[in-house]
Amino acid sequence: MSEEYKREHVFGIDYGTSDFKYGPIALGETPEVVENRGYFVDKESLMSKLMDIRREIVVGKELPLFLESRKSLAERMVYPMRNGVIEKDDWRAWRVVEELTKYALNSFAPRDEEFDGFYLVASISMVAPRYMYEKLFEIFKKMNDEKTLVKAATIIPQPLAVAIAHKIPTCVVVESGHGNSQICPISMYPIRDAVLALNRGGSSANILMAEILKDAGYGDLAKEENLVRRVKEEIGLLPRDLDSAIDYAKANPEKVHARLKIPGTRIVIDLGEHSWTRFLVGEYVFNPNHGIFQSYFTRGMPKPSDIKIGDTFFYGMMDMAEAIIESVEKCPIELQPHLYSKILLSGGNFSWKVPEDLKEVAVTSDLKLTSMLHEKGIEDVEVKITEEPRFSVWRGCIVYGYAVPIDYEWNWNRMEGWLYLA
Amino acid sequence: MNRPINRLRLICKLRDRARVRDEELLSKLLSKNWKVEGRIAELDGSTVKLLSMNPSRDEFMLTLSLKKPEHLDGIIKSMIRECWYIDIYYNFRGDEARRVAEILRMGVEEKGVFELRLFGVNLKVSAYPSHKTLTVSYRIGWAEVSKNIVLKVHEKLCGAPKSSILSKIMGWRK
Secondary structure: OOHHHHHHOEEEEEEOOOEEEEEEHHHOOOOEEEEOOEEEOOOOOHHHHHOOOOOOEEOOOOHHHHOOOHHHHHHHEEOOOOOOOOOOOOHHHHHHHHHHHHHHHHHHOOOOOOOOOEEEEEEEOOOOOHHHHHHHHHHHHHOOOOOOOEEEEEEEEHHHHHHHHHOOOEEEEEEEOOOOEEEEEEEOEEOHHHOEEEOOOHHHHHHHHHHHHHHOOOOOHHHOHHHHHHHHHHHOOOEOOHHHHHHHHHHOHHHHOOEEEOOOOOOEEEOHHHHHHHHHHHHHHHOOOOHHHHHHHHOOOOOOOOEEEOOEEEEOOOOHHHHHHHHHOOOOOOOHHHHHOOEEEEOHHHOOOOOHHHOOOEOOHHHHHHHHHHHOOOOOOOEEEOOOHHHHHHHHHHHHHHHOOOOOEOEOOOOEOEEEOO | OOOOEEEEEEEEEEOOOOOOOHHHHHHHHOOOOOEEEOOEEEEOOEEEEEEEEOOOOOEEEEEEEEOOHHHHHHHHHHHHHHEEEEEEEEEEEHHHHHHHHHHOOOOOOOOEEEEEEEOOEEEEEEEEHHHOEEEEEEEEOHHHHHOOHHHHHHHHHHOOOOOOHHHHHHOOOO
16 A cells, blocks of 8 residues: 555544534545534334335434424434543444444545545544544444445544644644634644633534524524524624623614524524624623623523533633633743744634624634733734634644555554554 | 636655755745745735645645636646656536536546546546535646646636637637
């Protein structure tokens, strides 16, 4: 097997908390994306038998075609990577991971005789415990049961993939996905002792968005998670300073008025006099400690709690700048200025839109974080949003797979190299 | 063709190991009119980005976003002097994939890898119908570059600019 074969068949998978990004090197800059979820079909139901549905789990683009009632949605839909870590014995979650992996590899596996499996680079959360690596390698091996899909595999943490994609050896990567946010200082390798995790991500903003929709009279729609997410992405804003943004919104209601038509449906969402709340959505991700959020907590919205998953502690309410400072301060003092001078923001949770006429009060994630860090006395800061933040982990997987030589075999101590499976 | 063609990758095999740092490679290989800043070079809205160099430092991967087809020709012509060969990869999605499949007179509905000959080079075409994706790749060396094949293939796949003399001579239509 040659280097040339490998470079034609590198395959990247980013097991994000919400989205599953996948595809071979040939896809260029943009991977395929499906939601990281699986639906367990009720095989005992009469309809399943009548329609001859033999599958136990449905994943991928056709999943919506199999959905049943809202009640069964909650029971049968499994999001395996919700917080980046899968419990060892959560068999349903592992089955979804297996099915998604097979779905991804099968859809791109060439039929030609020369094909002898992909060089698969998978990326998972920085806080994923060792058993997740072991379990994933088991799944990758299983992919070869029917035909060879995986020649060799390797697994890298998501923040490292981001650093690789940008070729920055010394930096802090803040990877904020759907379920949580990871703050990882990197100096050639991730500094594991300094990694800090927040129990806050895009899903937290979705929860708040749902509350805002309820307040605006759309309580029925607020139960549809996908719709809420879409509304958040379309109308949510990140304020430069929350108080000033709210004042501005109240003084200029026509400028911040939020109205959204959901394509393909008759649904129109108009926040009307509640349009100022658009600014709360972004702020909540960066700093949920503002007094204004208290009213939502009082009315029953769950507060992001501190939790421990595996060996990792996820902070609920720590603001993002504070989390970066705490993480950097666990690194050698000599290194700290270099880390502050390259902070990379990656993950879909940093893609906030700034409408042209709201530039005065709405900002992008890099500007927000820069100003939050300045407020806390950190001067020489350079914060940069990665190009297409949703895809930077996948791109890092591809670059890593291209660069790691075929004879560099997996080493459990260093957690790098290729593990040959076929 | 006014919108940039940005689904293009090059893998370049050097004749010798690169003796310069990664950040200096593009300035060494590209012509002087490109403005190079480390791993990224820019010219009239087109960009070239160095994605990775292999550990033996004799091969590297570039990603391109092109405003003008002649920029690709220029890049290839200046790089091939230092390279044994360059592999060019195109990725097309959705309607673009369908359009290119029609141009190549093949079906996009059938999954598989196909080989065909165009302007004297062997194109490898991979079709992924479930993702409405088509990738096209081919290898060129000095011989192909000297026959201007890169520009011909590029314009065939991506469409020729309206003002292109070549397209008028060849009678191609978008």
